[in-house]
Amino acid sequence: MSRGLSSLISAAALTAAVALPAAAQQEEKVLNIYNWSDYIAEDTIKNFEKETGIKVRYDLFDSNEVLHAKLAAGKTGYDIVVPSSNWGRLQIDGGLLRELDKSKIPNLANMDPQLQALIGKLDPGNKHLVVWLWGFTTLGINVDKVKAALGGMPMPDNAWDLIFDPKYVSKLKSCGVSVLDSPSEILPPALQYINKPAFSKNASDYQDAGRLLQTIRPYITLFSSSGYINDLANGSLCLSLGWSGDINIARQRAIDAKNGNNIVALVPKTTATLMFDTMAIPTDAPHPNNAHLWINYITRPEVHASLTNKVFYANPNAAALKFVKKELAENKTIYLTDEDKKRMTVPEPYSSDTRRVMTRVYTKFKTGL
DSSP, rough: EEEEEHHHHHHHHHHHHHHHHHHHTOOEEEEEEEESSSSTTHHHHHHHHHHOOOOEEEEEESSSHHHHHHHHHHOOSSSEEBBBBBHHHHHHHHOOOOOOOOOOOOGGGGGGGHHHHHHHHTOOOOOOOOOOOEEEEEEEEEEEHHHHHHTTOOOOTTTTTHOOHHHHHHHHHGOOOOOOOOHHHHHHHHHHHTOOOOOOOHHHHHHHHHHHHHHHGGGGOOOOSSSSHHHHHTSSOOOOEEEHHHHHOOOOOOOHHHHHHHEOOOOOOSEEEEEEEEEBBBTTTOOOHHHHHHHHHHHHHHHHHHHHHHHHOOBBBBBGGGOOOOOHHHHHTTTTOOOHHSSSSSSOOHHHHHHHHHHHHHHHHHHOO
16 A cells, blocks of 8 residues: 555544544434423424424423432433422432533523522532422312302411311312322421421421321322313312412413313412422433523523413513513412512422332322321
8 A cells, every 4th residue: 555545544534533523412403301291382392493403302290209210210311301499409419410501501691590599509500400480389279169168167367278177178078179199299288287397307207297198188089290280170179289380270271261160379378388390401311412402492581481471380580571471470379479489488309218208108198098
């Protein structure tokens, strides 16, 4: 072989070797998302696909427990997941989430500094989590059916009495009572009701909460974290322990159907647990660059506002409020007053031991054993 030909081949090999990393960085035009149900606008995905040419595959889950189990098992294939902030903390500690490249998300500048600081307590430096939407765990009622079922009994001053005091909930069984199908959602309000910390680290507190739950178990007619929305809207339920936005979705569906069901999300005078659902990128995400494009797209003010306009949860985007429908921006069960915010409980992460205790207590409650 001549020296000239050998040099040409070597040069070509060198060029190929240099080009290989750049080529490897080219991701296929695919983005795999794992999100909660009823939690996106009709045109969110369509507009993103049109703008980027990236095909979105969109799957649903209905509890943090389900999402966490998948992430812990690894190789989910998802590029974007939406854990609640306290579960996101667990996943950060477990090395399950990738640190964000903020240079690829310039729209983070739109985020509310106060909310960023709050999330920063769970995710120092806001390195992994970006809030999707936020709300609170509360009670939704069908006003007329609850009043009819209670008969002459007045509504309690403490809204939580409706679900946790057998004196009230026993009367409501006849018109349908549901609770979220998740230990991490039912136990915090139960703990607070018996004057224990919502995110207690004491196993005996959970046993006490379990005893409370056993007293109301005969009156629970449905365990649901998604289907309860339609059931509340169509009058099959009169009381639901659920999420504020879902209850407001049920309210709107009832209004649209003109079925006469007056659904209201209550803001308890005592306290309730805030929920911050966050976008995050799994460590083994196959398309991290596309994931960053998605986060930057969602944090565009008009896009974030469109989510609130559809699903009735507040968004964390300070620049988005002007794009939120006036009746929603002024709805104090969506955007809580400062006074109500101060009474709410900020979520905290659970240890593995606590989660095991919670699961045992909740399983006993659900099965009625």
